[in-house]
Amino acid sequence: MDEPNGSIRLGSENFDLPVILGTEGERALDTRTLRAKSGFITYDEGYGNTGSCQSSITFINGEEGILRHRGYSIEDLAAGSSFVETAYLVIYGELPGKERLHGFTEAIRSKAAVHASMNHHFEGFPIGAHPMAVLSSMLNSLGAYYPQMTTNNREQDLAHLDETAALLISKVRTIAAMTYRMQKGLPFVFPLEKEYTEEFLHMMFSKPHIEYVDECGAAKALDLFLMLHADHEQNCSTSTVRMVASGGANLFASVSAGVSALWGPSHGGANMAVIQMLEEIHASGDDGTRFIEAAKNREARLMGFGHRVYKNYDPRARILGKSAESVLDRIGIDDPLLDIAKRLERAALEDEFFISRNLYPNVDFYSGIILKAIGIPVEMFTVMFAIGRMPGWIANWKEIAENTKSRIHRPRQIYTGHTLRDYVPVEKR
């Protein structure tokens, strides 16, 4: 597309800068030459107005609540696809034909087991270790078993990408399940090369002598949960993966950093915080009214609400809200937390404080209710988010690695510290 020119005026001077146009009509002022031309940098703490890359993986229109992966709407994918198929789409850019889908599925199915010596790594963690600390370190140490994929040589690491992608998507489940079993003092359960989420639930909940039986459609609900988390543009953890990848680091190191970035309560940790918030409201006998008031007085934050990009309903939250209801119906659970969540949502969507700030439910608002219903403990919720986001992290790493012009990410700053001063020896201080 023709790039109309932009220009900015600084003092008495005009500086012409090119404009970059996206395929969905987004426009960016290309400021890559601004400092050389004007001596100015841009300043945008939190990057709310800054594009860090050009990417063809995921498109979000926050004003309209649109989410698409490689052009396919999340609604269509949720209705017709699976987590593994969506993972393929996110990573490789096209929906796979039957043969490719079978090959990708089998590659994942066959790579679930981890090297036996990794069992000893788990013994080194204290029982109370947070599962996200375990996951991040285990993903990085997993790379030590595949030196051919962790050369930090772009071409060599890319040459092994297909195998590394299948291996990470497969083994992240195994590591998650082993983390859970370790925390509970349970023996590890070997994979049986089942379907993706059935395999995970087996490794989580089977006993050595009694195999887990999915009586409530948990595998199907979990598949939808994981698919809805597959990628989400340049969020905090994906941007971290790209930052680490930009320095030439291998995929294991990059996704390990992504797990650490996801951990915080403002990001992936919100799904745990939502359940804790709902349980506190329930325990206090509040029907949500008092909590809404507290949030409006800034004495509390309505976790699972608000989003940097969505200024409309997060389409994933809408789908997860319906899934939560059907999972609870199937199981026959009448979870008071779902009633409280729906009351909070109704109240917030009618309240000027939330409306004026465009605060709507996000992906984390209902997801915890689903995970809790299928037996995943709260401390594992953000690990589940990481399992779902693995394809998106791999796709973004691949986009950086394949871009021969990609440069190391190294933002500038505005220095606000002391100006030059003389050193004073300690005797004179």
Ligand code: SDX
């Ligand atoms: C995820 O980026 C992604 O794509 C992330 C994600 C993905 O898939 O990767 O979608 C996953 O991380 C979803 C978000 C999960 N986090 C939460 O649910 C935590 C609760 N939400 C907030 O902390 C907050 O909304 C953020 C962090 C999500 C967004 O923060 P912003 O964009 O920095 O917004 P802000 O803090 O500047 O808030 C703007 C205003 C403020 O009020 P004023 O000071 O202007 O009066 O809205 C208020 C905030 O106080 N506000 C909230 C609120 N979120 C914002 N008030 C009450 N409850 C909230 N949840």
